[in-house]
Amino acid sequence: MAEEKLPTRAEDFAEWYNQLVIKADLADYAPVRGCMVVKPYGWALWENITSWLDAEFKKTGHVNAAFPTLIPLSFFEKEKEHVEGFSPQLAVVTHGGGEELEEKLAVRPTSETIIGYMYSKWIKSWRDLPVLIVQWGSVLRWEIRTKLFLRTAEFYWHEGHTAHASADEAMEEMYRILDTYEEFCLNEAAIPVFKGPKSESEKFPGAQITTSIEAMMWDKRALQSGTSHYFGQNFAKAFDIKYLDRNNALQYCETTSWAISSRIIGAIIMVHGDDQGLVLPPRLAPIQAVIVPIYRNEAEKAKVMEVADRVFQELKDAGIRLKMDDRDNVSSGFKFNDWEMRGVPVRVEIGPKDVEKGSVALARRDRPGREGKSFVSQDGLAATVNSLLAEIQTSLLQRATEYRDANIHEPKDYEDLKRIVQDGWAFAYWCESTECETKVKEDTKATTRNIPVNQPDQEGMCIVCGRPSKRKVYFARAY
Amino acid sequence: MAEEKLPTRAEDFAEWYNQLVIKADLADYAPVRGCMVVKPYGWALWENITSWLDAEFKKTGHVNAAFPTLIPLSFFEKEKEHVEGFSPQLAVVTHGGGEELEEKLAVRPTSETIIGYMYSKWIKSWRDLPVLIVQWGSVLRWEIRTKLFLRTAEFYWHEGHTAHASADEAMEEMYRILDTYEEFCLNEAAIPVFKGPKSESEKFPGAQITTSIEAMMWDKRALQSGTSHYFGQNFAKAFDIKYLDRNNALQYCETTSWAISSRIIGAIIMVHGDDQGLVLPPRLAPIQAVIVPIYRNEAEKAKVMEVADRVFQELKDAGIRLKMDDRDNVSSGFKFNDWEMRGVPVRVEIGPKDVEKGSVALARRDRPGREGKSFVSQDGLAATVNSLLAEIQTSLLQRATEYRDANIHEPKDYEDLKRIVQDGWAFAYWCESTECETKVKEDTKATTRNIPVNQPDQEGMCIVCGRPSKRKVYFARAY
Numbered sequence: 012m013a014e015e016k017l018p019t020r021a022e023d024f025a026e027w028y029n030q031l032v033i034k035a036d037l038a039d040y041a042p043v044r045g046c047m048v049v050k051p052y053g054w055a056l057w058e059n060i061t062s063w064l065d066a067e068f069k070k071t072g073h074v075n076a077a078f079p080t081l082i083p084l085s086f087f088e089k090e091k092e093h094v095e096g097f098s099p100q101l102a103v104v105t106h107g108g109g110e111e112l113e114e115k116l117a118v119r120p121t122s123e124t125i126i127g128y129m130y131s132k133w134i135k136s137w138r139d140l141p142v143l144i145v146q147w148g149s150v151l152r153w154e155i156r157t158k159l160f161l162r163t164a165e166f167y168w169h170e171g172h173t174a175h176a177s178a179d180e181a182m183e184e185m186y187r188i189l190d191t192y193e194e195f196c197l198n199e200a201a202i203p204v205f206k207g208p209k210s211e212s213e214k215f216p217g218a219q220i221t222t223s224i225e226a227m228m229w230d231k232r233a234l235q236s237g238t239s240h241y242f243g244q245n246f247a248k249a250f251d252i253k254y255l256d257r258n259n260a261l262q263y264c265e266t267t268s269w270a271i272s273s274r275i276i277g278a279i280i281m282v283h284g285d286d287q288g289l290v291l292p293p294r295l296a297p298i299q300a301v302i303v304p305i306y307r308n309e310a311e312k313a314k315v316m317e318v319a320d321r322v323f324q325e326l327k328d329a330g331i332r333l334k335m336d337d338r339d340n341v342s343s344g345f346k347f348n349d350w351e352m353r354g355v356p357v358r359v360e361i362g363p364k365d366v367e368k369g370s371v372a373l374a375r376r377d378r379p380g381r382e383g384k385s386f387v388s389q390d391g392l393a394a395t396v397n398s399l400l401a402e403i404q405t406s407l408l409q410r411a412t413e414y415r416d417a418n419i420h421e422p423k424d425y426e427d428l429k430r431i432v433q434d435g436w437a438f439a440y441w442c443e444s445t446e447c448e449t450k451v452k453e454d455t456k457a458t459t460r461n462i463p464v465n466q467p468d469q470e471g472m473c474i475v476c477g478r479p480s481k482r483k484v485y486f487a488r489a490y
Numbered sequence: 491m492a493e494e495k496l497p498t499r500a501e502d503f504a505e506w507y508n509q510l511v512i513k514a515d516l517a518d519y520a521p522v523r524g525c526m527v528v529k530p531y532g533w534a535l536w537e538n539i540t541s542w543l544d545a546e547f548k549k550t551g552h553v554n555a556a557f558p559t560l561i562p563l564s565f566f567e568k569e570k571e572h573v574e575g576f577s578p579q580l581a582v583v584t585h586g587g588g589e590e591l592e593e594k595l596a597v598r599p600t601s602e603t604i605i606g607y608m609y610s611k612w613i614k615s616w617r618d619l620p621v622l623i624v625q626w627g628s629v630l631r632w633e634i635r636t637k638l639f640l641r642t643a644e645f646y647w648h649e650g651h652t653a654h655a656s657a658d659e660a661m662e663e664m665y666r667i668l669d670t671y672e673e674f675c676l677n678e679a680a681i682p683v684f685k686g687p688k689s690e691s692e693k694f695p696g697a698q699i700t701t702s703i704e705a706m707m708w709d710k711r712a713l714q715s716g717t718s719h720y721f722g723q724n725f726a727k728a729f730d731i732k733y734l735d736r737n738n739a740l741q742y743c744e745t746t747s748w749a750i751s752s753r754i755i756g757a758i759i760m761v762h763g764d765d766q767g768l769v770l771p772p773r774l775a776p777i778q779a780v781i782v783p784i785y786r787n788e789a790e791k792a793k794v795m796e797v798a799d800r801v802f803q804e805l806k807d808a809g810i811r812l813k814m815d816d817r818d819n820v821s822s823g824f825k826f827n828d829w830e831m832r833g834v835p836v837r838v839e840i841g842p843k844d845v846e847k848g849s850v851a852l853a854r855r856d857r858p859g860r861e862g863k864s865f866v867s868q869d870g871l872a873a874t875v876n877s878l879l880a881e882i883q884t885s886l887l888q889r890a891t892e893y894r895d896a897n898i899h900e901p902k903d904y905e906d907l908k909r910i911v912q913d914g915w916a917f918a919y920w921c922e923s924t925e926c927e928t929k930v931k932e933d934t935k936a937t938t939r940n941i942p943v944n945q946p947d948q949e950g951m952c953i954v955c956g957r958p959s960k961r962k963v964y965f966a967r968a969y
Contacts, residue, residue: 039611039612041604042565042604043560043561043604046558046560048557049555049556051623054556055553058554074530074534076529077527077533077628077646079525079644081581081630081644099588100587101588102586106584109580109632116581118560125520125522149559153588155587
């Protein structure tokens with residue numbers, strides 16, 4: 012019954028990831044090409060992610076709504092870049108109720124079009140603005156290669172769609188959401204990110220500006236972990252979203268859209284995971300602490316379980332998300348490995364000696380082995396565990412930030428850049444031309460990630476062509 | 491700007507409903523045949539419904555997960571009744587990523603098949619049982635006629651799917667969920683329901699037993715408001731869901747599935763709504779109280795808003811879901827009508843005289859006009875409003891129960907039954923033959939609703955054929 016170990020990250024990072032997702036019980040492959048099943052443990056993690064984001068959005072006046080899963084194909088053709096970007100990825104419904112449809116329908120790959128259509132019906136006056144709607148659900152973009160959470164045909168997300176009276180207000184919204192995404196990554200997922208606009212070539216189809224948050228995985232590749240787009244009047248013109256301003260003049264709206272998807276679970280795995288398996292940040296972990304009672308016979312069991320049950324109740328009452336592992340068909344060692352694989356932040360071990368001494372052993376997941384183990388009093392255990400959870404949360408972010416920063420380098424010249432991006436990120440001035448960006452991509456497979464909002468004071472020279480450049484960009488190979 | 495009134499319920503109930511859904515801002519028609527858009531106000535109501543149910547399910551050990559939206563067509567063919575029931579309703583994806591698919595995919599109409607397939611992979615031993623998974627999302631069943639919330643191609647729901655070691659346990663689960671549904675209807679939606687098994691002909695395709703909760707609408711038609719099914723081993727055999735029992739013998743699982751959909755919003759509208767619009771039960775209302783400040787000039791406004799803002803903060807701090815209507819472009823009368831249309835349970839009016847007297851006017855939505863209006867002190871207002879909300883909740887259930895019970899009759903004979911179901915429900919002995927059920931349907935359009943679990947002690951004679959009958963059933967025309 013003992014599970015096979017994962018390959019180490021250094022041996023085979025891709026295989027480590029694929030096996031971990033299955034063994035940590037997060038997800039499974041579906042019998043539909045490119046699709047996944049998110050298992051209860053993975054979904055509980057997603058629920059913790061979504062409930063924080065949902066509460067944040069609501070604090071800033073956003074409301075949720077639901078638009079159809081199926082979108083007429085003709086809708087995509089109303090915005091030129093949008094149709095070019097999404098057409099190749101559509102799943103198309105051609106038959107309904109046993110008959111061929113006159114108008115074919117796409118399973119939504121994103122909902123700008125149908126939401127834009129509805130906004131054009133709903134928005135009449137400046138008094139109706141802003142409209143700040145979020146939809147939670149899944150979308151489908153045809154994929155043949157599957158990598159659970161990172162690349163699947165169907166994935167889960169929220170999509171925010173807002174309409175505003177002015178460009179300033181729409182851009183402010185785009186950046187407000189980007190800040191929320193950053194806050195989520197830092198405080199909840201313990202993942203440091205850079206935020207800022209993407210290059211022209213990396214924009215969302217139809218956007219005037221696409222901003223992103225970018226995170227570094229353990230293998231030093233980048234993962235775009237959230238995006239927030241400003242469309243200007245592109246979609247408003249395509250879908251005729253107009254309002255009467257205060258002077259009774261008809262104006263086009265300015266719109267945005269933004270999303271974080273279930274891909275973020277891939278980021279959590281690849282930033283924090285170790286060779287023993289998943290390591291979850293306590294604030295998002297479905298199970299924050301697991302209690303493992305240890306005994307060799309019925310007499311010991313009775314004594315140990317009495318304490319374990321009491322401790323369970325105390326921790327539960329303190330609001331800790333908790334699991335008692337009282338399985339009698341596996342060894343304690345198996346249990347330890349099992350919960351380490353699933354990334355539970357804290358393990359509480361209680362054996363006969365602990366009962367005598369009034370203590371328990373705490374093992375913190377982020378530091379496996381002796382180093383992360385401490386023996387503490389049963390008195391005030393809930394407070395002890397809560398402060399350990401907070402410490403782990405802080406420590407994960409610190410470790411990830413140090414790791415990331417140690418692997419970002421400022422290239423001296425183009426040759427240096429080519430070397431750096433083989434095993435890290437390069438941060439360099441860039442003239443913002445597609446030509447130079449393409450050259451880097453062709454030479455190294457690295458792409459521009461984003462132009463961070465925090466920039467040095469002075470200007471410089473493009474690392475590729477040497478022309479004057481105002482802003483630095485991150486170059487990295489990416490998922 | 492004043493909105494047109496609704497037709498009265500007595501004038502045209504169907505048209506009253508259709509207009510109410512739009513004017514109360516709950517939903518809109520989508521540009522996809524048969525589909526709806528659930529607007530933010532309607533979705534907030536749905537979120538209050540789902541969050542109560544989700545919490546209840548979790549209390550009894552259920553967990554959430556996500557399975558693909560697209561299901562191979564071949565999966566439906568594995569269960570004979572299931573494919574017959576659902577084939578005519580499927581939306582079929584034939585193309586993906588620009589190419590014709592080898593295996594066609596259905597947009598899920600329900601997920602027994604794909605979840606059954608996954609269960610057959612996951613379930614190995616009696617130790618893995620029970621499996622208690624719920625999926626939240628939408629499903630699609632092709633519809634041409636659209637009635638928002640009641641009949642749409644895509645609708646929102648949860649679908650619970652459970653697998654058990656024994657038939658007893660599976661049936662217990664089916665009834666446990668039915669009890670939860672009843673509790674939801676009574677305590678949250680303030681809708682009385684009858685619960686019990688459906689007839690053979692009204693079963694879910696593939697079920698051995700289908701149970702339902704049935705509610706009476708204002709027009710005395712029945713609405714099936716939730717269902718819970720016991721499949722026996724039908725799906726386990728179709729999808730090979732087997733486990734090793736304690737004696738190491740391979741056994742088929744016993745499975746259930748159950749659902750409440752966004753149709754329940756239709757029930758809330760049609761049970762509680764009145765000629766002024768929607769009437770929401772306080773426990774589900776997205777906005778429980780609206781504050782309308784009343785003033786004629788700037789001097790009055792300053793005084794009134796000071797009190798209104800203070801009251802707003804007090805009620806908000808007390809956990810009341812609250813809205814301040816400080817629009818300056820519409821009259822107070824317009825606001826009153828507007829919030830009545832949206833069914834907000836309590837309106838708090840504050841005018842200059844109230845400021846002087848330290849009072850406010852409370853208007854309860856369930857009793858429009860003078861009768862429902864009271865003048866109360868600003869002191870302790872949060873407690874006053876909270877107890878009024880509780881009183882409205884109780885009162886709505888009581889009114890709906892009295893109305894329902896007054897419109898259910900026990901027919902003396904078959905002629906009497908035919909008369910009764912023209913404008914009410916008949917509760918009568920029935921021999922449980924499809925023949926007699928069909929005769930009633932053909933003669934009156936009334937169908938059997940369910941055989942309630944609470945039955946009289948003695949037996950009787952079938953109201954149709956006169957044969958001995960053990961149980962009574964509800965006959966009614968239904969949505």
